[in-house]
Amino acid sequence: MKRRKWNGKHLISIAICAILVMSLAACSTGGTTGSANPTSSGSTSGSTSATTTPAAYTYSGSAPIADEPVTLSILTTNSGSKILGFADMAWWQEVLTRANVTLEMEEIDSSSYADVVKPRLAAAVDLPDIVKIPGADDDMSYIKSGIFVELTDYYDTYGYNFAKQFDEHTMLKGSITTPDGKIFYTPYIYTTANNSRCLMINKGFVDAVGMQLGEIKTIDDFYNFLTAVGQNDANGNGDAADEVALFSRSGMIQLWSMFWGLDVTGTFQREPDGKVICGYADERYREMLVFLNKLFNEKLLYSEFATANYDTQTALFTNNQIASLIHFVSNCTSYSQAIDPNWDFYNDEPIMQPVVPLTGPHGDQYVYGRDSMGSLFGITRYCEDPESAFKFIDYLMSDEVGELTWYGIEGTDYEIVDGEIQFKEVYLKSEDSYRSKMGYNFDGLPSYQLGGGYMATQCKFVRDMSNDVLSKYVMNPSITFSYKLEEENEVIRSYLADLRTNFSENLTAFIMGTRSLDTWDAYIADLEKMNLDKVLDVYQAISDRQAASK
Amino acid sequence: MRQADSSSLPRGHTRKRLLEILNRDKYLYAMFLPFFIYYIIFSYIPMTGLVIAFKDFKPGFGIYHGDWVGLKWFVQFFNSPYAVRTIRNTVLISLYDLVFGFPVPILFAVCIMEIRHMGYRRIVQTASYLPHFISTVVMVGILVNFFTINNGIVNNIIEKLGGERINFLINPRWFRTLYVGSSIWQNFGFSSIIYIAAITGIDPGLYEAAKIDGITKLKQVFYITIPLIASTIMVLFILQLGRIMSVGFEKVFLMYSSAVYETADVISTYIYRQGIESSNYSFATAIGLFNSLINFAFVYAANRISRATTQTSLW
Numbered sequence: 114m115k116r117r118k119w120n121g122k123h124l125i126s127i128a129i130c131a132i133l134v135m136s137l138a139a140c141s142t143g144g145t146t147g148s149a150n151p152t153s154s155g156s157t158s159g160s161t162s163a164t165t166t167p168a169a170y171t172y173s174g175s176a177p178i179a180d181e182p183v184t185l186s187i188l189t190t191n192s193g194s195k196i197l198g199f200a201d202m203a204w205w206q207e208v209l210t211r212a213n214v215t216l217e218m219e220e221i222d223s224s225s226y227a228d229v230v231k232p233r234l235a236a237a238v239d240l241p242d243i244v245k246i247p248g249a250d251d252d253m254s255y256i257k258s259g260i261f262v263e264l265t266d267y268y269d270t271y272g273y274n275f276a277k278q279f280d281e282h283t284m285l286k287g288s289i290t291t292p293d294g295k296i297f298y299t300p301y302i303y304t305t306a307n308n309s310r311c312l313m314i315n316k317g318f319v320d321a322v323g324m325q326l327g328e329i330k331t332i333d334d335f336y337n338f339l340t341a342v343g344q345n346d347a348n349g350n351g352d353a354a355d356e357v358a359l360f361s362r363s364g365m366i367q368l369w370s371m372f373w374g375l376d377v378t379g380t381f382q383r384e385p386d387g388k389v390i391c392g393y394a395d396e397r398y399r400e401m402l403v404f405l406n407k408l409f410n411e412k413l414l415y416s417e418f419a420t421a422n423y424d425t426q427t428a429l430f431t432n433n434q435i436a437s438l439i440h441f442v443s444n445c446t447s448y449s450q451a452i453d454p455n456w457d458f459y460n461d462e463p464i465m466q467p468v469v470p471l472t473g474p475h476g477d478q479y480v481y482g483r484d485s486m487g488s489l490f491g492i493t494r495y496c497e498d499p500e501s502a503f504k505f506i507d508y509l510m511s512d513e514v515g516e517l518t519w520y521g522i523e524g525t526d527y528e529i530v531d532g533e534i535q536f537k538e539v540y541l542k543s544e545d546s547y548r549s550k551m552g553y554n555f556d557g558l559p560s561y562q563l564g565g566g567y568m569a570t571q572c573k574f575v576r577d578m579s580n581d582v583l584s585k586y587v588m589n590p591s592i593t594f595s596y597k598l599e600e601e602n603e604v605i606r607s608y609l610a611d612l613r614t615n616f617s618e619n620l621t622a623f624i625m626g627t628r629s630l631d632t633w634d635a636y637i638a639d640l641e642k643m644n645l646d647k648v649l650d651v652y653q654a655i656s657d658r659q660a661a662s663k
Numbered sequence: 664m665r666q667a668d669s670s671s672l673p674r675g676h677t678r679k680r681l682l683e684i685l686n687r688d689k690y691l692y693a694m695f696l697p698f699f700i701y702y703i704i705f706s707y708i709p710m711t712g713l714v715i716a717f718k719d720f721k722p723g724f725g726i727y728h729g730d731w732v733g734l735k736w737f738v739q740f741f742n743s744p745y746a747v748r749t750i751r752n753t754v755l756i757s758l759y760d761l762v763f764g765f766p767v768p769i770l771f772a773v774c775i776m777e778i779r780h781m782g783y784r785r786i787v788q789t790a791s792y793l794p795h796f797i798s799t800v801v802m803v804g805i806l807v808n809f810f811t812i813n814n815g816i817v818n819n820i821i822e823k824l825g826g827e828r829i830n831f832l833i834n835p836r837w838f839r840t841l842y843v844g845s846s847i848w849q850n851f852g853f854s855s856i857i858y859i860a861a862i863t864g865i866d867p868g869l870y871e872a873a874k875i876d877g878i879t880k881l882k883q884v885f886y887i888t889i890p891l892i893a894s895t896i897m898v899l900f901i902l903q904l905g906r907i908m909s910v911g912f913e914k915v916f917l918m919y920s921s922a923v924y925e926t927a928d929v930i931s932t933y934i935y936r937q938g939i940e941s942s943n944y945s946f947a948t949a950i951g952l953f954n955s956l957i958n959f960a961f962v963y964a965a966n967r968i969s970r971a972t973t974q975t976s977l978w
Contacts, residue, residue, distance in 0.1 A: 127690075228939055235944060237725075254721050254942060363920065416812050419833055419922040610941040611743055614928075617921040625833065625922065643744060 174273030177213035178504040184215045185502055186241035189557040191220035202552035204518050212508050242496035246489050249594050252602040256297050261491035265296045267503040274510035278302055282485040287662050288594045299506045299559045301487035307564035308443045309480040309587050313465045318347040318436045331472045339413040342436045358413040360438040362421040368439045373397040374477035381652040383591040389653040393616045394640055399633055402623040409624050419621045442467045443567050445575045458572050467578050470586050482589035490559040509560040518552055519566025592656045601651045608644045716949035736949035753929040757907040759843045767851045772858035773884055791852025803917040806845055833922035861892040894975040901969055905962030908954050930954050
């Protein structure tokens with residue numbers, strides 16, 4: 114047999130082959146989780162947890178949840194922990210210490226969370242103990258798939274703190290209960306009365322154009338203010354054209370509907386007579402569009418309102434270009450600080466000031482509240498100790514955790530003086546994003562917003578305005594989230610996605626003028642052809658059920 | 664790619680001939696094997712998931728469970744008011760890319776091969792490749808910065824020249840121009856590599872003979888260069904035609920907004936809103952399958968036409 118002679122060519126071919134195989138092996142493991150940034154507190158991430166069965170210990174709503182350490186794993190967003198990892202959030206680590214829990218966290222950037230997690234849930238393999246679900250599982254597909262454990266009995270047995278939360282937020286329990294009376298999720302709970310979305314105006318611009326804030330009471334007064342801003346160099350930088358009279362960014366222009374008594378952000382609302390309407394098809398919505406179209410044509414509404422993002426907003430505030438916008442009242446302080454870093458939190462009035470709501474053309478005077486139900490978290494079937502997982506989540510709803518994660522640690526961040534909380538400078542000044550680093554407003558765990566906590570970081574003016582004035586005008590959504598029947602989901606799945614495309618597209622087109630408001634009738638006719646009436650029937654039924662259950 | 668010819672394996676000797684070829688080219692096949700396995704595992708086996716286009720897929724139960732619904736999702740798509748629009752936008756954007764973008768690398772390759780100074784040629788070539796390596800996100804960021812109505816450089820120039828600022832990013836009429844124009848700018852250099860390689864393979868003696876015969880440079884291009892790289896052009900044309908229903912999702916998604924849905928909403932972004940945002944996985948899969956079938960039909964037709972007219976085809 115002729116012996117093959119190995120020469121350089123053969124060796125090179127084999128080497129190239131080996132390199133290709135190795136590079137493919139490396140490539141094929143990448144990119145599966147997009148921007149996932151798995152982090153852990155002391156153990157390898159992504160593994161299913163090994164939990165210990167707690168010894169005979171009766172949890173009664175306070176820490177610890179068990180006398181033996183409990184390890185749990187969670188898949189959630191990294192919102193709030195982008196500056197510092199969760200493992201370094203001292204306030205939350207104190208919560209875990211008191212609860213006797215070790216948490217293995219897998220965090221994914223909130224901007225891509227839904228895109229990454231939805232396929233994982235669809236595959237339903239290798240999930241951690243607790244998962245923050247993307248969206249609200251409107252059609253109960255995750256519930257029906259059996260990914261998540263039913264929690265109804267746990268709520269009855271261990272829901273000590275949940276019971277108090279449900280007393281305060283009366284619609285909440287109904288929202289997370291399925292039509293057959295079961296509960297599968299635990300919510301993150303928003304404060305509703307203390308952090309409304311209101312109109313805020315740049316006091317410096319008001320002074321510069323020779324007006325008084327108290328004069329701006331109606332839509333017409335506000336228009337006069339915007340016009341004055343558009344004609345003057347209100348920020349005094351020598352450029353009379355750089356002011357943005359009314360700023361809005363992508364997805365926020367709909368908030369203006371509150372001055373016409375509408376809740377367009379929720380799409381559907383229940384009127385006082387019990388009838389459910391679609392805000393996008395209402396005559397009052399057309400009036401709002403006429404107003405906004407006028408502002409856009411006169412260059413008083415930010416020209417890129419449909420595409421601007423948070424970074425654009427930040428840049429404009431830093432350059433003191435924004436005269437007015439609608440946003441959460443809790444942002445007034447941070448916006449004022451962005452405009453003028455030398456602004457005195459303790460002594461100066463805020464530069465961006467919340468105002469008494471404008472009176473709309475029909476006499477409506479509202480600020481926009483919200484549905485108290487935030488993100489939902491489920492305990493997966495992979496969890497070996499769901500009972501401990503639920504106890505931990507219930508503990509996160511306690512007053513102790515609320516104070517710890519919103520006020521900080523007593524002695525370090527605040528002191529109790531004559532029964533009142535007095536915050537220390539390190540907390541109030543929050544230099545170098547101190548509060549965020551500690552875990553303030555972190556919604557990656559199923560907990561809640563402490564109303565007092567939100568307002569604690571505001572200057573006195575904003576705090577008083579929110580608590581004493583704006584709270585009287587809050588309009589919360591009249592139709593909150595609730596699970597639907599299968600036939601209702603079928604209708605929504607068939608028609609709502611296309612309707613929403615139509616709504617957002619035409620909202621922008623009408624405001625910009627690329628579609629004339631003279632074609633309003635044709636717009637309504639299109640909505641009818643797209644079966645809006647069938648979707649309205651579904652929401653009427655949902656709203657009637659909610660009204661009956663109150 | 665193959666050129667049409669009349670050779671064929673003798674009957675009865677096929678298996679022996681095949682073994683001979685495998686043995687002769689075993690190292691080439693060895694290099695090819697990892698890719699073959701990769702495509703089998705990550706492209707062909709996952710195709711079984713297409714079954715959910717005909718089912719009422721419920722997450723968590725697996726792709727083989729769920730009720731069969733036949734063509735329900737296809738019917739729902741074609742009944743949607745946006746079916747025609749998304750198909751139209753997809754085809755138009757691809758067509759513009761084909762009509763305006765396809766000739767540019769060829770022209771660039773022809774021009775660059777006329778540069779006599781090798782150093783300068785290399786600099787120009789390298790500079791032309793560089794935009795290809797910019798990621799889509801950065802590319803769109805640059806686009807936004809250049810074309811924004813507030814302080815965008817393009818609008819600043821327009822204003823300085825006495826014109827009025829144009830809101831490029833929210834005007835539907837400008838979307839396709841921006842999309843196709845930026846794609847051409849980003850990719851023409853890299854795409855020209857293959858044409859440069861093909862032109863380099865042309866016998867210089869042909870050009871010398873043409874020069875002796877007094878043929879002008881332009882005629883040399885039309886009568887020598889283009890015909891001799893025609894097979895390369897045809898193959899790439901067929902491949903591009905096969906992507907006519909596949910406008911890249913990422914760039915459209917980053918560039919579009921509700922203001923420009925009229926011209927920017929393509930099949931892939933519609934699938935995203937339905938499949939990911941609304942969790943209608945079965946519906947999105949059905950549209951994707953439809954999209955792929957149309958692409959395949961285009962590739963097949965183009966391949967047949969090319970084989971019939973130029974004797975060049977992919978298979």
